[in-house]
Amino acid sequence: MRLLLISLLLITGIATAQPAKTDSLIQKLRLATSDTTRIRLHNALATAYFGQDAMRGIKHATQALAMATKAKNHLGKAKALLLLSRGNLILGQYDRGLNRAFSALKIGTQLQDTTIMFGAQNMLGIMYFKLDDTTNAQLHYTTALELATKTTNKSWLGKTYNNLGNLYEIEGNYRKALRYFQKAVMLQAALGDVQSQAINLHNIGNIHLNLAEPAQGLPYLYQSIQLNRSIGNQMLLPTTLGSIANIYLATGDTLKALATAKQSYDASLATNSSKKISAAAQLLQQIYASMRQFEPAYQLMVIIAKHEARLDLESQQKAAAEITARYEAEGREEALQRLEAEKEKQGLMIAQQQLILVLGGVIIILLLISFLILYISRKKIRKTHTDLVEVNSKLLQQHVLISTQKDDLATQALLLQQQNEALEKHSTFKNKIFSIISHDLRAPLNSLKGILSLANSPSLTEERIKVIFGLLEKEMVTAANMLQNLLIWAKAQLEASTLALEELNIAKLAATVISETEAQASIKNIKIQLIINPDFSVTADKERLSFVLRNLVTNAIKFTQPDGEIRLEANLLDTAVAIHVIDAGEGIAAENVSNLFTEKRFSTLGTQQEKGTGLGLVFSYELLQSMNGKMKVDSQPGKGSTFTILLPKIQNAVNEISGEDKVKTLAL
The missing domain is CATH 1.25.40.10 (Tetratricopeptide repeat domain)
Structure with missing residues (x-):
């Protein structure tokens, strides 16, 4: 108290x-x-x-x-x-x-x-x-x-020690983090840097949550508040109060934790920072939920969602990745410019050496003239001949050296170019896979966590329970679909050199895809027609082509109204086989069509509010490219969309056949 x-x-x-x-x-x-x-x-x-x-x-x-x-x-x-x-x-x-x-x-x-x-x-x-x-x-x-x-600079050292301590804390190396915080606070106290000292005292107090006796962190946290008070700094107050509340929670004093968490939330409102408001509201919501006070916990979830939307951390991370890539590209450009300057310098050296060769030739000619003039004296002639041989030998050595240097420069330039291309490819794959795993997958999991915490309330009405389980089902479907797409795409990226091309029957492959999506289509009573010549074949990787077809059919079901119809058709072109997935759904706006297969992915809700991530089409497009294929889209808002897969035609492809015996209709 x-x-x-x-x-x-x-x-x-x-x-x-x-x-x-x-x-x-x-x-x-x-x-x-x-x-x-x-x-x-x-x-x-x-x-x-x-x-x-x-x-x-x-x-x-x-x-x-x-x-x-x-x-x-x-x-x-x-x-x-x-x-x-x-x-x-x-x-x-x-x-x-x-x-x-x-x-x-x-x-x-x-x-x-x-x-x-x-x-x-x-x-x-x-x-x-x-x-x-x-x-x-x-x-x-x-x-x-x-x-x-x-x-x-001791002030800079103190700030850097503090930041490194934060990194070690994230890695779980709490003792090492504590040592860095203590080194920083000693430097800052000696320098009289009150603001930085207050931050490190906060960090020392907060890290005790992960040590044996959390209560030992309280004096550091209150000292941090006192120092911030002396300089009028209010921005750290919500965070420090939040750490105090967490220590009370860890020591089992829930009432003190609740009172301090309320102070933290009130202080965060004064900062107008969505980041601080969201963090303080999350702590207060967790305490209310642990006390089974679900109504205020539910209200705080709404506030958290509002401020998290303002922060939009996922978009910031994408923008940060673009900024980092641009900065690294500028660095590579500067390196290339330095390489060009070095090549120019080497060129000047080569020119100088060539001039030496020319001068050497002139010297040889002069020596020959001297040989003719001094022909009478054999001793002088022999000496002159010896000199000529020696000069010629040195010139040949220089010529060999110049040729070797030129070859080395060419080899180094080629190696640098290959390494640069490999680094760019690996960096792009790493950034994309980390971005998707860290953030696209974390968003639905965080939503699931919030929904499950609400489901613990004994006072929930039946109507609210239905809403919660409906949200739970949608988030589970979204996470499962995204994970399945990610695994197939990542496997294709990592095993690009082991493409398993084989002759595939298009009608059989399409029938398998329809069977796999039957349950999803039946929910909306959607009929899928398979109108493909059973003799049509194509050379492709079975797993990758199945993924692309399944993704297109799933998207068609998502944007088709209940009781609607989807058609799968195919026809032969001069050099390719075209497979069409046709729906009469909501269609795609013209300004969005150009972004379907790019990094500017987007996702819209389906006809029954189905969620997605926008990853499926990007992955499908890349998988088709790995099989020398292409994808086109023709869409009109309100009328529907036609997605066309183009794959190279195999030798001796059969002619297109139409008729009732070539049509298989599945009523779902």
């Missing part, structure tokens, strides 16, 4: 802190006469406000960026970009922050300003850490540590 009262007093103290520093800076800004001074003061105001009001801080950083850009003040621009990146971090806008940190790093590198370079590397590490990309986070933290060590 005593600690709870202390936390209330600390919160009150923070709320009533006097903004003397900001008032002084505003007064100086009004009196400033030069752009350089105004830019510096706007950046200083942004730094001061980020501890109290993130939106005001962003406003001043934006003004500093605009003025610095107009005045071509590169250093002021880089500082403003780093401050805006910090504001994006507070608001949970990690993709924007990543882009601005990269821009600041580029300017810092050009200026060779170690302060900007360290700040950008440190911020990039934090952004990647928040985006769950620990590999890139480790890379940038390590670079920041190298800069801090090289410059012997």
Whole structure:
């Protein structure tokens, strides 16, 4: 109870802190006469406000960026970009922050300003850490540590130790993380860096949740609140209170945990940060659910969903991947430019050596003339001959050396090109598979977790139970379909060199696919017609072609109204076999057709609100390409869609046959 009262007093103290520093800076800004001074003061105001009001801080950083850009003040621009990146971090806008940190790093590198370079590397590490990309986070933290060590800057070392401690905590190495936090707080206490010291005290207190005695973390957390109070920093308050509530939960004091979690939620509302509001609401919702108070828990789930939608972490991660790829591409371009410069330098050396060869030839000619002139003296002639042989030998050695160097350069250039192509291919596959597994699959699983926590309520009505199980079924179907598509696609990617091509009967393969989707079609009473000549065959990989057909039929069922009809047809072209999946469903808007088979995937709900991920068509398109096939789509909104598979025609293909005996109709 005593600690709870202390936390209330600390919160009150923070709320009533006097903004003397900001008032002084505003007064100086009004009196400033030069752009350089105004830019510096706007950046200083942004730094001061980020501890109290993130939106005001962003406003001043934006003004500093605009003025610095107009005045071509590169250093002021880089500082403003780093401050805006910090504001994006507070608001949970990690993709924007990543882009601005990269821009600041580029300017810092050009200026060779170690302060900007360290700040950008440190911020990039934090952004990647928040985006769950620990590999890139480790890379940038390590670079920041190298800069801090090289410059012997203790403040930078303290910040980097803190960030590395966060990484080790995520990896589960809690003792090592605690040592890094303790090293950081000692450095920051010696330097008088109160804000950074408060952050590390929070981290030390929070990590005790994973150690033997969680209650030992409480003094550190309350000391962190006290330090933040002394500098008027309110942004860390919701997180610190949340850690205190978690410790109370771990020690079995649920009532204190509930009271502190409510304080954390109230403090998060004052920050206007969706990231902090969502985190505080999740903690409070978990406590209510554990106390079987399901009504407030349900209301908090609505609030969480609202703020999670604002954060849209999945889109931020995709944008971050694009930003990272663009930055790496720029790096590769610079490397290629350096290689071209080196090749040009080697070319000049070769030209000089060729000039030496020419001069050597001239020398040989002069020696020959001397030989004729000195013909009378045999001794002189023999000496001249010996000299000519020696010079010629050296020239031949130089010529061999030049030829060897040219061959080495050509080999190195070819090897570099091959390695670059392999790295790009592996990086693309890694980023795609990690993005899909980490985020497309996690979204439906998180939804399942939230729905199952609601299902524990004994007071749920029958109507609400039906709604919950309906949502549960849809999320399960979505996760299962996505996982099946992902496994087949990943197998094809990893086993691209073992393509199992064979002659396949199209009608039999299509009948198998219809049988596999029969249960799904029967739910909506959809009839599927198989109108394919039983003699038609094609050379393809059975598993991959089955996947593509099954995906197209499943999509057709999804967007076809109940009691509707789907047709599977095929016909022979000059050099290919065309397989058509035709439905009379909702159709696809023209602006979306061009994005169906690209990384800009999207998904819409079916006629009965069926969910999807948009991965199926992208995977199908790639699998067809691996078999030298193609896919086309013809769609009109409100009238339906026709998806056409084109595969190379085998030798001696039979002519198309039509008739009642070639039509098989399945009424589902």
